[in-house]
Structure formats: C-alpha cells, structure tokens
Amino acid sequence: MxxxxxxxxxxxxxxxxxxxxxxxxxxxxxxxxxxxxxxxxxxxxxxxxxxxxxxxxxxxxxxxxxxxxxxxxxxxxxxxxxxxxxxxxxxxxxxxxxxxxxxxxxxxxxxxxxxxxxxxxxxxxxxxxxxxxxxxxxxxxxxxxxxxxxxxxxxxxxxxxxxxxxxxxxIDVAGFREQLQSAAADQVRADLGVADELLVLQVGRCIEAKRQLDLVRAVDRLTHRLGDPGVHVAIVGDGPQRSELEAAVRDRGLDAHVSIVGRVSPSRIHDYYAAADAYAQVSAYEGMPMTLLEAMASGLPLVGTEVPGIAEFIDSETGLLVPPESPPELADAMAALRAVDHRTQLGRASLTRVAERYxxxxxxxxxxxxxxxxxxxxxxxxxxxxxxxx
The missing domain is CATH 3.40.50.2000 (Glycogen Phosphorylase B;)
Structure with missing residues (x-):
C-alpha cells in the first residue's frame, strides 16, 4: 500500500x-x-x-x-x-x-x-x-x-x-493544555471545599484493582498522625466499589479530606486536572493508563505504585513510587508533596517527559x-x- x-x-x-x-x-x-x-x-x-x-x-x-x-x-x-x-x-x-x-x-x-x-x-x-x-x-x-x-x-x-x-x-499534549487554560479549576476547588490543602486527584473506575481504598486509608493515617493532614484526595469515577469507598470515607470521618466525585463527563475532566496539585495512580496492576498521560500533560507530580504498567512510566524525576497496597508509604508520599518546590520540580519533569515520549x-x-x-x-x-x- x-x-x-x-x-x-x-x-x-x-x-x-x-x-x-x-x-x-x-x-x-x-x-x-x-x-x-x-x-x-x-x-x-x-x-x-x-x-x-x-x-x-x-x-x-x-x-x-x-x-x-x-x-x-x-x-x-x-x-x-x-x-x-x-x-x-x-x-x-x-x-x-x-x-x-x-x-x-x-x-x-x-x-x-x-x-x-x-x-x-x-x-x-x-x-x-x-x-x-x-x-x-x-x-x-x-x-x-x-x-x-x-x-x-x-x-x-x-x-x-x-x-x-x-x-x-x-496524547495531544498541546491540545490538552489548551483546554486546561479555560478549565474551571477554582470552581472545582470551591466545590470540594479545598483551600490551601494539597489536592491529590485520582481518575478511574471504582474497582478493586484501582486500590482507591488505599488512598482513603492513607489520608486516615495522616489525619491520625497530624490532625489536619493538609491533603485532600478527590476520586473521580464510578463503578461497583463506589458505595464501599463512600462508606469508608463516612465511617472514618474523612468527608472534609476525601471526595468521591463520581462520574465526570469527558468535557469536564480538564477542570479537575487543572485544579489538582498532584496525581495518584495506585493500582495493583495496570497496562498504560491514559489518565497518567493526562496528569503528566497537566504538569502534575505523580504518585504511583511499583507495579508493571505504572513503574514503567514513573521515576524519581517525575514522581514518587511506593509499594502496592501500602497505605503507610502512600501517606508519606502525599505528605512529601506538600512541599511546593518539590512538587513543582517533579511536575515540570512530568510535563517534559510526556511531550518527549508520549x-x-x-x-x-x-x-x-x-x-x-x-x-x-x-x-x-x-x-x-x-x-x-x-
């Protein structure tokens, strides 16, 4: 041909x-x-x-x-x-x-x-x-x-x-970033009740393999350790585990620190990436998450689990890797990203990486x-x- x-x-x-x-x-x-x-x-x-x-x-x-x-x-x-x-x-x-x-x-x-x-x-x-x-x-x-x-x-x-x-x-990095420019980031943070806290985003179906419960458990550990964790996790997506996630947040009294947002239309997802300060992909296994590329195109520092399909795309220049199914290490990683200079450096490298390779x-x-x-x-x-x- x-x-x-x-x-x-x-x-x-x-x-x-x-x-x-x-x-x-x-x-x-x-x-x-x-x-x-x-x-x-x-x-x-x-x-x-x-x-x-x-x-x-x-x-x-x-x-x-x-x-x-x-x-x-x-x-x-x-x-x-x-x-x-x-x-x-x-x-x-x-x-x-x-x-x-x-x-x-x-x-x-x-x-x-x-x-x-x-x-x-x-x-x-x-x-x-x-x-x-x-x-x-x-x-x-x-x-x-x-x-x-x-x-x-x-x-x-x-x-x-x-x-x-x-x-x-x-991913079309330039096109994605153009949509971020008009995104309603401030409105998302206001809707979530997030002011100066580190907003950690996770986008994906609410299923066991995505391990969103580990994010809830990690925030719970930070709350017990620090009182005010200075971290807010927003989980965007729907699926069979959503009600369990909502119950876990409610039972732990974490409504002020974890939001189970539910399904968001493709036209609105840019609002959440623009509002976020970091992105977490803590699955038990993955192929190559498109959401990870979207987070990188948003210039976000990454937190990922050391499993094939995630560790293949995150390293020490772009984010922090933690063992899978390990809320204590995940809590430490999110706490480390509260340092603005640290996450800014990682986020810039993340954006450069996606533009060069993906x-x-x-x-x-x-x-x-x-x-x-x-x-x-x-x-x-x-x-x-x-x-x-x-």
Missing part, C-alpha cells in the same frame, strides 16, 4: 463509555490528518458516552446491540458482527480490549480484511472466559499490539507469523506503519514477527 491509496480502518471495541482505550481512539481519529484514511467505530453495545465525540469528527458509529456485562460475550454480537461486515468493506479491522479483539478477528475473516488487535491491560485483568476466547482466536491476527512492556510480558506469545509490537499510548503523533505514525505492513502482507508473504517499542 502507498500513501496515495485509500485506507478504511474500522475500530471495534466493547463499549464507548469513558475509558482509556476509548480516549486513545478518539485522540487518534482527531489527530490523524491523512486525507486517504477514513475511520469507522463499531462497538458491541452498552454505554455510548464517547459516540457523539466520534460523530463530531465525522466518524460513523455503529452499535452492534449486544450485552456488555462481564464476561461480555453475547452471542448476538457475533451474529451482528457477521451481518455488518458481510455488507461493509474495510481494509483493516482494529480490535481493542479482549471482547473487541475476538469480535475483530471474526469481522476480519468475514470482511476479508487485515486484523490488528491492541491489548490495553495485563492478561490477568481479563475474565477467564475472555482469556480463553482471546487466546483461541489470536492466530487470526495479522498484528498484535501491546500498549506497554508490562502488558506484553503478561501474554504467552502470538503465533509465529504475526507481527508483534509494543506501541505506547499517546505525543499522539508518534502513536498514530506507529499504527499506520502497522496498517501499511498488514495490508501489504495480505498481497504477499506474511510479515516476519518482530517486537519493538515506540
């Missing part, structure tokens, strides 16, 4: 609710200015918060109308995938997340298209049914992509004739190199398996 040829790419994903993978796809579409490339977004079903953002970019959004509750594999999705791709021509089907990967492989065979899949999380985060079906269908990939070395290391390897790469997620242009270029290889490979020999990081 040459750059003068048209290229039709269909992203296939489980749902279009707010999430890291969905944000990445939106960023890719928004920043790809190649006139010969067109995109379609198919999602299995369920939430569709991001659909309007893709449509605003001129992208067709297709709902396959399936159930998306874990383990997600609704047989209707298979039938509707076969039906849709039997009548729509695409050059590349790009599946994301385990459900999207399996459906993408089915779609690729139905449409006689090249198949690319991207894994955004470590394999142990997949439901057992997802792991089984994903592994059983992986031989249909023309290319398999991992968003970090941590994710790549959690998988047991592709088939011999599959192109394999690690491509880091990317700009969305690098991600888009890397994916297009793959698209060119797999579409050319369908007219000749299969590409030799490789592994490289961007």
């Amino acid at each position: 040459t750059t003068s040829d048209s290229l039709d790419v269909c992203f296939l994903i489980n749902h279009l609710d707010a999430g890291g993978a969905q944000t990445l796809l939106r960023n890719i579409v928004a920043l790809d200015d190649r006139p010969h490339v067109s995109y379609t977004v198919c999602y299995a079903g369920g939430p569709n918060e991001f659909g309007s953002e893709f449509e605003a970019l001129g992208v067709d959004v297709v709902d396959l109308g399936a159930r998306t509750d874990p383990p997600q594999f609704d047989p209707r999705a298979v039938a509707r995938t076969l039906q849709y791709f039997g009548t729509h021509d695409v050059d590349v089907v790009h599946g994301h997340l385990p459900y999207g990967a399996v459906l993408g492989r089915i779609a690729g065979r139905r449409a006689d298209a090249a198949v690319v899949t991207t894994h955004h999380s470590v394999r142990q985060n997949y439901h057992p049914i997802e792991r089984t079906l994903e592994r059983a269908t992986r031989r249909y990939d023309d290319a398999t992509v991992f968003v970090s070395d941590a994710v790549a290391g959690s998988f047991d390897g592709p088939t011999d004739d599959t192109l394999v790469e690690t491509i880091y997620n990317g 700009e969305i242009d690098r991600t888009v270029e890397a994916y297009h190199e793959i698209y060119e290889q797999v579409t050319a490979g369908r007219m000749s020999a299969a590409p030799e398996a490789t592994m490289r990081s961007h």
Whole structure:
C-alpha cells in the first residue's frame, strides 16, 4: 500500500463509555490528518458516552446491540458482527480490549480484511472466559499490539507469523493544555471545599484493582498522625466499589479530606486536572493508563505504585513510587508533596517527559506503519514477527 491509496480502518471495541482505550481512539481519529484514511467505530453495545465525540469528527458509529456485562460475550454480537461486515468493506479491522479483539478477528475473516488487535491491560485483568476466547482466536491476527512492556510480558506469545509490537499510548499534549487554560479549576476547588490543602486527584473506575481504598486509608493515617493532614484526595469515577469507598470515607470521618466525585463527563475532566496539585495512580496492576498521560500533560507530580504498567512510566524525576497496597508509604508520599518546590520540580519533569515520549503523533505514525505492513502482507508473504517499542 502507498500513501496515495485509500485506507478504511474500522475500530471495534466493547463499549464507548469513558475509558482509556476509548480516549486513545478518539485522540487518534482527531489527530490523524491523512486525507486517504477514513475511520469507522463499531462497538458491541452498552454505554455510548464517547459516540457523539466520534460523530463530531465525522466518524460513523455503529452499535452492534449486544450485552456488555462481564464476561461480555453475547452471542448476538457475533451474529451482528457477521451481518455488518458481510455488507461493509474495510481494509483493516482494529480490535481493542479482549471482547473487541475476538469480535475483530471474526469481522476480519468475514470482511476479508487485515486484523490488528491492541491489548490495553495485563492478561490477568481479563475474565477467564475472555482469556480463553482471546487466546483461541489470536492466530487470526495479522498484528498484535501491546500498549506497554508490562502488558506484553503478561501474554504467552502470538503465533509465529504475526507481527508483534509494543506501541505506547499517546496524547495531544498541546491540545490538552489548551483546554486546561479555560478549565474551571477554582470552581472545582470551591466545590470540594479545598483551600490551601494539597489536592491529590485520582481518575478511574471504582474497582478493586484501582486500590482507591488505599488512598482513603492513607489520608486516615495522616489525619491520625497530624490532625489536619493538609491533603485532600478527590476520586473521580464510578463503578461497583463506589458505595464501599463512600462508606469508608463516612465511617472514618474523612468527608472534609476525601471526595468521591463520581462520574465526570469527558468535557469536564480538564477542570479537575487543572485544579489538582498532584496525581495518584495506585493500582495493583495496570497496562498504560491514559489518565497518567493526562496528569503528566497537566504538569502534575505523580504518585504511583511499583507495579508493571505504572513503574514503567514513573521515576524519581517525575514522581514518587511506593509499594502496592501500602497505605503507610502512600501517606508519606502525599505528605512529601506538600512541599511546593518539590512538587513543582517533579511536575515540570512530568510535563517534559510526556511531550518527549508520549505525543499522539508518534502513536498514530506507529499504527499506520502497522496498517501499511498488514495490508501489504495480505498481497504477499506474511510479515516476519518482530517486537519493538515506540
């Protein structure tokens, strides 16, 4: 394929609710200015918060109308995938997340298209049914992509004739910072009741793997140690553990120091990044959190756990690393960031790092190199398996 040829790419994903993978796809579409490339977004079903953002970019959004509750594999999705791709021509089907990967492989065979899949999380985060079906269908990939070395290391390897790469997620740093300029930071701090306290932000689904309870426990320790901890934690997101988090805050009398904000629309999330003084990613495991890139683009110092998928992106220049599931060390790290000079230095390095390594242009270029290889490979020999990081 040459750059003068048209290229039709269909992203296939489980749902279009707010999430890291969905944000990445939106960023890719928004920043790809190649006139010969067109995109379609198919999602299995369920939430569709991001659909309007893709449509605003001129992208067709297709709902396959399936159930998306874990383990997600609704047989209707298979039938509707076969039906849709039997009548729509695409050059590349790009599946994301385990459900999207399996459906993408089915779609690729139905449409006689090249198949690319991207894994955004470590394999142990997949439901057992997802792991089984994903592994059983992986031989249909023309290319398999991992968003970090941590994710790549959690998988047991592709088939011999599959192109394999690690491509880091990317963000439009300048565009994100432009939105920060008009963000309602003061209003957020007023709504949270935060004046001079260190405002530590955490954005993500309220689930066990994110370990938000450790943040609550860390603030509780600071309160017992100092009386006034000088720290306020804001957890932005929703999910099955939200009520437990709210109860933990209430039972410990931490309402003045911890806010469980709930779901915030993508258009408002910049308000919280602009208001924050630091960002915490304290998960038990991760792939490559898009929220971490957003925090870095906001110039925030980072607090992270020493687990693959987080420690891969945070070091002593950009933040503080603590052992996973360790509220005492987490409390010490947040207390250390109350020093303005310290967190300012870390925040500047964080912004420099994301601009140098994780700009969305690098991600888009890397994916297009793959698209060119797999579409050319369908007219000749299969590409030799490789592994490289961007």
